[in-house]
Amino acid sequence: MNIEQFISKLESSDAYQNNKAVRSLVSESRQVLIDLADGGDRDAFMAEFVKFKDRLDECLNSGISKSNVEKEKIFESLKFDEQYLDRLNTLSDFGFFEVGGSSKEGDALIPGMLEVFDSFTPEMLKLAVTFQEPTLLLVPECSFAAKVEAIDAHKFMEGQIDTYQDDLYKKSDSGSEKIAGWKAVIVDGAKEMKLKEGDDPNQRFDKRVEARKVARRPGEKGVERHAYVLLMMESLRKGEPTEMETYTLLDDDPALSASGVPDADWDDDNRQVHFGAYGPERVSDLARFRSSVGGDVLMNAVESSESTTETYTVEVDYDLTLAEVIKAGKFESVNSSIRSLFYSDKEGKETVVIELVHLDSDIGTDEALGELDKRGYRPATVFELAALGAAKPDLQKNFPILSLASSAQAPTGKTLWPILDKRDGDRIFNLVWGSLNVGEWTAHTRFAAVRR
Secondary structure (H helix, E strand, C coil), X not given: CCHHHHHHHHHCCHHHHHCHHHHHHHHHHHHHHHHHHHHCCHHHHHHHHHHHXXXXXXXXXXXXXXXXXXXHHHHHHCCXXXXXXXXXXXXXXXXXXXXXXXXXXCCCCCCCHHHHHHCCCHHHHHHHCCCCCEEEEEEECCCHHHHHHHHXXXXXXCCCCCCEECHHHHHCCCCCCCCCCEEEEEEECCCCCCCCXXXXXXCCHHHHHHHHHHHCCCCCECCCHHHHHHHHHHHHHCCCCCCCCCEEECCCCCCCXXXXXXEEEEECCCCEEEEEEECCCCCCCCEECCCEEECCCCECCCCCCCCEEEEEEEEEECCCCHHHHHHHHCCCEECCCHHHHCCCCCCCEEEEEEEEEECCCCEXXXXXXXXXXXXXXXXXXXXXXXXXXXXXXXXXHCCCEECCCCCEECCCCCEEEEEEEEECCEEEEEEEXXXXXXXXXXXXXXXXXXXX
């Protein structure tokens, strides 16, 4: 692993995200370390690297207790210890555990209260306090189909029938019935949501979704299908379904696109949970938004030799130049060469399903391309990558996303690849060089790909 990859991995860690001193240190030292590494003076580089590591340790060992005390106060005020126990009961009632509370064979162990506590930063919890009935959810990392099957197999409402799903949920589903890990999320848990401040119910859905994303505070997310279905389970178990009068627009769902806005509620007329979708032009004063925080840490992950994927539907507008597509993405930093190095002969708009393939090991370019091809994928193009970054701006804050379909040659002869990444918390659209070496892409990397 070279120094750039080391720093990239550090920037993806909780220590970097949650510690301002660590972020400042990385920002200050990044270029110095890279220049020394490129210069070839190993002794000078190692001396500077040791100093960097010593300062990093100092940053990591300072201010921890104060941060935890702050978090504990918020946890106590929201009674998350009681909520945690209640969530375990719900998961058991919907068949996610064996009788007696043990995990099923092959499933990840349920995280303990301390692990859940550690998955949230103080900033997240400060946002959660402002939510309408802040509700802690434990979300199993399995397919959406498996969660729907759990609801349909354990009906708590009189006359309840199987869940309705629009086809778009099935097309964009991923994962299996096995639980590969757990994520903790805090959401707006009110049974019927009030309109968010600034949300205009007289606007089209696509305009409302766009405005809502702009209005979000740093660290605040919307809600997607996996969190919503767990919230629905909580309400069904208590005999009071979420949203019998209003419905939630799933503004963080992978199925959200320029041609469809996914929504969810309880359909009392048909006595079923409803996961539907509306056209972007629809207007309704019954539609609401929910906020969430967390979900960034996969707890108790089950080791697997298979790769995992996440699926997102985006629209690529080939009537725009790449520079215009990138501008729409509102990246904080863009490598100036990207705009001039790549172009496309295509015209019109095209909806594409992009899958983020996680090969979960350090890997070289040739090997990664071969693995994608073997699994029936082609690499996503730079236009598709730019459209993904514009449509799903928070994704690259979790991991670097690489396009191996588009490359350019640097004056030095090195091959440059487009990548969505982050630096000091900022979203960047960058070019990184590769030499086809084994292990040049870290295990944290996601490869943007499209089914052939």
